[in-house]
Amino acid sequence: MASAIQVQNLSKTFGSKQVLFNMELNVPKGAMVALIGASGSGKSTLLRHLSGLASADRTNGGTIHALGQQIQGNGHLSRDVRRIRSDIGYIFQQFNLVGRLSVLQNVLLGCLGRMSRLRGTLGLFNAEEKERALHALERVGLLEHAYRRASTLSGGQQQRVAIARTLCQQAEIILADEPIASLDPESARNVMDALADINKKDGKTVIVTLHQVDYAVKYCKHAVALKNGKKHFDGPISGLTNHFLNDLYGAELGTSLLFSDHQADKEERHEPMFRQVERKVA
Amino acid sequence: MASAIQVQNLSKTFGSKQVLFNMELNVPKGAMVALIGASGSGKSTLLRHLSGLASADRTNGGTIHALGQQIQGNGHLSRDVRRIRSDIGYIFQQFNLVGRLSVLQNVLLGCLGRMSRLRGTLGLFNAEEKERALHALERVGLLEHAYRRASTLSGGQQQRVAIARTLCQQAEIILADEPIASLDPESARNVMDALADINKKDGKTVIVTLHQVDYAVKYCKHAVALKNGKKHFDGPISGLTNHFLNDLYGAELGTSLLFSDHQADKEERHEPMFRQVERKVA
Amino acid sequence: MTTLTSQVNLQKPPRKSLLSLLGWGLFLVILAWSWQGAEMNPAQLWKDAGNMAEFAADFFPPDFTDWRLYLHEMIITIQIAVWGTVLAVIAGIPLGILSSANIVPWWINQPVRRLMDALRSINEMVFAMLFVVAVGLGPFAGTLALFLGTTGVLAKLFAEAVESIDPGPVEGVRATGASALQEVIFGVIPQVMPLWISYVLYRFESNVRSATVVGMVGAGGIGVLLWEAIRGFQFGQSAAILLIIIVAVSVIDMISQRLRRFFI
C-alpha cells in the first residue's frame, strides 16, 4: 500500500538536547494511527516535522516524505513545501488560532492552500468556500459563534475551531495534536467520530496524538508509541496492554492507566478487523 | 461543616450574552468536588469568579464568600481580595505561565502572597521558599527543567509547572481548571493523586473541572454539573449515571461517555465511603 | 518536608548570568563616563530652582490675540502631517516586514534595516532641500521630507513589533499551505495591528507637533510660529501656541487609544 507519511532516520536536537533519535515511521495511506507517549516524549515535535513546520538536524537529520513528495531532507525544507502542506491538515495542541480574527475567518484560512494565490492574499473567499467553512463549523457545533472573535471563546470552543479549520482544508493527511485535550466527553466523542469518519469514508490518513489511551483503543487500529524521543512501539492497537502502558508512561507496575481495562488486557479478544499495518523496514 | 466556598445567586453576562444564571454553590471545607459540564457551559467562568479574577454583574450579581470572607458582592471586589487570593490556588486551563521567566521563577511566584510585600516585590526569595519550589517541581517531575524558560516546555510540561506553582502556594482552597487536559495518563494520575493527597492529608478544599468523567468518578466524592450556565446537578458522584451524562453533554441516549461504564451504571455498588456532602440550601 | 530525592544538575547555566553581569558592569562604566561628558551637576538644579519658577511665570497669562492664525497654521501642519504619515505607512509596512528577522532571512533584513537606519539618520533638512530643488518651496516639499524620515522610523518600529509576536498563529496559517505573504497578512498583521496603530499615530503626532522641517522649506506650520514667538521673547504668545499644540496632541492621543481598543 502506498505511503502517506514516510520518515527515515529523523533526528532533532534543541540546543544541546536531542529530543528525537533516528526516528523511522511509515504510515500507509488511509490509516488512522494513534501517537502516544509520555509528556515530553517528542510527539508534538515529531508532528511538527511531518508538516515541515520544524526542520530536522542539519547533519544526519533524515528525510521525510508525504504522499510521495519530499518535505524535508537533512534539515532543509523542500522548495514546494508550502504546496504539500495544503494536503496536510494540522490541529495544534495550543490551537494556534488568530485571536483577533473572527471564528469564521479562522476557519476560512483553511482554504488558503487550495485557492488562487491572489484571491487568498486579498482574503476574497467565494460563496462555496464560505459554505464549506460554515459546514465545518456546524460539524463541530459552533455555527452560532461564527462571527465572534476567536479569542473570546472558551478553551474547548477554540479547540473545535482549530478542528473546523482543518476540516475546511480538505487535506489528504490530518495531523491532530491532542485534538480532544480540552473537550468534554461528548465533544471529544464527536471529534473523534468526525476524524474516524473522514478516515473511513473519505479515506484520509489520520495521525492523532492522544493522552487518553481509551480513545486510542476505541478509535484507532494502529498505534505508535514514543518514549524519550525514540520509537518504542509501532503496531496494532491491541499491543497496548496495561503492562506495556505502565512501562511506556513510567508508572509503577500494577497501576491501571486505562479506564476500559477490561478491554486492553484481553487483546486476544480483539477482532481481526484491526488491519495489520506493515512495520517500517529501516 | 464550615464552608470553604459559598456562592449566592451569581449571574454573569458578557456583552449581551448571559453565561451564568443565578448560580448557588456551597462547598464545605475539606471537600474534593468535580465540576463538570459541556464545553462552553461556564465552568471556567465560574472558577474565575470564585477567586475574584472576574467580577459578576453589577445588578443582581450575587455574592461570593471564601473561607468566610467576602470575595465579591454585586460585581464589586472586596478590598482585601488580594489577601484572600493567597489562600486560593488557581490552576488555569491555559496555564498562564510567564513565558519569559524560568520554570523555577514561575513556581516561586506562588510564594508571593505569603511573603513580605517588599521582599516579594524585589523578588528576593529565601532559601526555604526556593526549597519549597524545587520540591513542588519534583512532585510534578520537572526538577531537571527548573532553569529552562517556561515558554520552551511542551504543553504537558507547562501544565505541570502551573500545578507546581499552586502547590508552592500552599493555599487552603485549590481551584483547578482542567489540570490534566494535556497530560499523559501517568502524569494525569500523578497530578490527580497529588490533588487527592493534599485534599485528604492536608485537609485542603479542591474544586477541579474535568472533562474526563472517569477521573471525576475515580477521585471525587462530590460532583457539580453545569449546563448552559445553570447548575444542573449538585450531589454525590454516584449520581453521574450514563443516562445523566448523555443528558448533560447532549449526546444521543445510549451513548457511553464513560470508559469505566461498568462502574457508573452500577452506582448501587459504590461503597458508602463516599462522604455525602450536604447539598446547598438556596 | 524532606530533601530533594532526585539528584539532577540544578546549576543555573553560568554563561548567561556572567554575560549579564558583564553587561551591567559595562553599562555602569558608560554611565560614569557620560556623567563627565554631560557635566551632570544635580545640585545646581535645586540651587537656582527659583529662576525656573520666575522664568516659567513669564508664560502666564497665555496671549490668545492671534488665535486665528495659530489655528490656521495648526491645520496646515496637520494636513501636511497627514500625507507625510500616510505615505510613510504605505512604504513602511512592506519595509518593516522586510526588516523583521523572524519573517525574512538575514540577507534581506540586514540590508533593509541599514537602509532604514540611513533614512532616519539623514537630517530632515537635507531631505527638505533635496525636494525643494525639485518641487519648489512649499508644503509639498515638506510632506516629502517628512515622508522619508517617518518611513525610516516606522519601518524600524513595525519590524520590532513583528519580531515580538506569538509564533503560534503564524504557524497555524502556515500549516494550511498558505504562501509567505498570506502568512504575514493573516498571521502577523492581526497580531501587530494595535501596536502598529499606536506607532502610526505617535509619528503622526510628532509630525504635527514639531514639523520644523516643514517650516524650513517655507510651508509654514505651527512649529515656525512657536519658534518665532520664542525668539521674540513673546512668552505669552508662546504659551498660547503651546496650549494649542497640547490640545491637538491630546486629541490625537485619545483617538489613538480608541482606535487601538477597536483592534485589541
Next chain:
Amino acid sequence: MTTLTSQVNLQKPPRKSLLSLLGWGLFLVILAWSWQGAEMNPAQLWKDAGNMAEFAADFFPPDFTDWRLYLHEMIITIQIAVWGTVLAVIAGIPLGILSSANIVPWWINQPVRRLMDALRSINEMVFAMLFVVAVGLGPFAGTLALFLGTTGVLAKLFAEAVESIDPGPVEGVRATGASALQEVIFGVIPQVMPLWISYVLYRFESNVRSATVVGMVGAGGIGVLLWEAIRGFQFGQSAAILLIIIVAVSVIDMISQRLRRFFI
C-alpha cells in the same frame, strides 16, 4: 455537501461594519482635504528630478578632513543622550505603567496621559531655556531638556506596549495573591521587555542623531555641526558627518536587535 441544518442567526453584527465603513469614509475625506493643504503635486517631482540629482551630487565626495572633530562631537552627543535617556527611562517606567488603561483605572491613567502629552508637546527649546536659567548654559541643561521630552515619548510608548500584552500571565500572578505592583513586575514587565528595550534604544538613537536642543544651549554635539555644515553649504563635510551618524545609528540598531533577542 448538504445545506446547513441548523438555522442560527448568521448576520454579521451590522453595527461594527457600518462603523468601520463610516470610519474609512471619514479617513478618505480627511485625505482629500489634506491633499489641498499639503499642495500635493506628484507630477512636479518627476519633472525636475534632474535638479535633485544635481543637488545630491554636491554631497560627493564626503570630506573627512575634520573627522577628529566630528568624532569628538559625536561622543559628546552620545554622552548627553545616554543620561537624557537613562533619566527618561527611570521616570518613564512608572509613568508608562500609570498611563496604561489595562493596569490602572481611568481616573489615574487619563490625567497621567495628558501630562505626558504636555511633556511631548512642549518644544524642547522651551525646556532648554527653562533649565538654562537654573543650571546655566552647557550640556547639563541639554541633558535635562532631552530628559523631559524623552520621558513624554517613552511613557506613551511604554503604556501602549503594556496595553497590548496577553492578560493570561498577569492573571496567573494575580491568582497567587500578589500585590498590584508585583503583578506588574512579574506579569507585565517580562512580557513587554523586548518592546521596551526597542523603544529605549530607538529614543536613544533619535537623541543621538538630532539632539538639536543640546546645540541650542551651547553644548555642541554632532547635530549642531551638521546644521552648520549644511548652512555653510559645506556639502562634502555634511556628507561625512551624515556618514558618521549613520554608522552610529546602525551600531545602536544592531545592539538593539541583539539585546532584544536576549529577552525575547
Next chain:
Amino acid sequence: QDKQEINFGIISTESSQNLRQLWDPFLADMSKKTGYEIKAFFAPDYAGIIQGMRFDKVDIAWYGNKSAMEAVDRANGEVIYQTVDKDGKPGYWSLLIAHKDSPINNVEDMIKNAKNLNFGNGDPNSTSGFLVPGYYVFAQNNLDPNKIFKRTVNANHEINALSVANKQVDVATNNTESLDRLKVSNPEKAAQIKEIWRSPLIASDPIVWRKNLPEEVKTKVTEFFDTYGDKPEELAVLNGLSWAKFKPSSNDQLLPIRQLELFKQRNQVAADGKLSEADKQAQLKKLDEDLEKLAASLKALEAKQS
C-alpha cells in the same frame, strides 16, 4: 513662457523676524501693483531658500547680510534693494553685554578678567553674534575666545540674553535688535543687562533677486520697489514692518561682511595644525590677496559715495 507668479522667500534675519501678520498687507500690495501672484514662503532658515533660488524655485528673497552673500555666490542672486529703518537708523549693531551689577564695563575689563569669566558666544553662523565681535573684539586683539575664557559656550541671542540677565554667563554677544525686542516683551530682564561694547554699523537687510529673472519681471519689480511707500497708506504698511521706503543697493553692500568672512577663514587657516607649512603659506597668501582686493574695492566704494 509667461511668468504668472513670483515666489518670494522671507527668512528671519539677525535684525528682524518674519511675523507674517505684518507682511500680509505688503505682499497684497505687491501683487496688486506688479500684477503677479505673489507666493510668499516664510522660513526660519536660509538654507532651503538659497537652494530654491539656485534652481529657480525662488525669485526674490529678503535675506540678512550673511545669507545674501551666500545667495549671491551660490544661487545666482543679486542685491537690488536695502531696507531702511523707519526711525532712520542705517542698520544695526553687534553688542557685548554683561549683567548690570557686573564689574566689567568695557572690553579691556573683560580681557583682563577673562580667566574668571564665562563667555556666551553666538551661533557660529551669526553675523552679529559671532562674526562681528569675533573680528573686532578678538581677532584684532589677537585673542581666541575659545582659549582666553574660563569657559565658552555657543547659543542663540535669546538664550544668551537671558543667561546674562540670570548671571549664568558673565559676558555674551548680542545685537541691538534682539535686545530691543527683549525690552518690549520683558523690561525687567532687559533692565538687568548693560552694554559693554558696540560694533561698527552693520548694514540693514538686502532684498535679492535671481539674476536670470525675465526682463519684464525685473522691470515691474523695480518699479514696485522704487515707488512703494510714496503713498501714506503704503508707508504705514512699511512702518508696520519697522521700515521706511526701500533704498536701491547692490552687491557692494556685502563687501564688509565678505571682509569679515575672509578674515575668519584666514584665522582658521593660520590656526590649523593639520596643514603642512607649505600648504598653509600658499593658502594664506591667496587669502591675503583676496583681502587686499576687497579692501581696495571698499576704498573705491567709499570714495564714490563721499
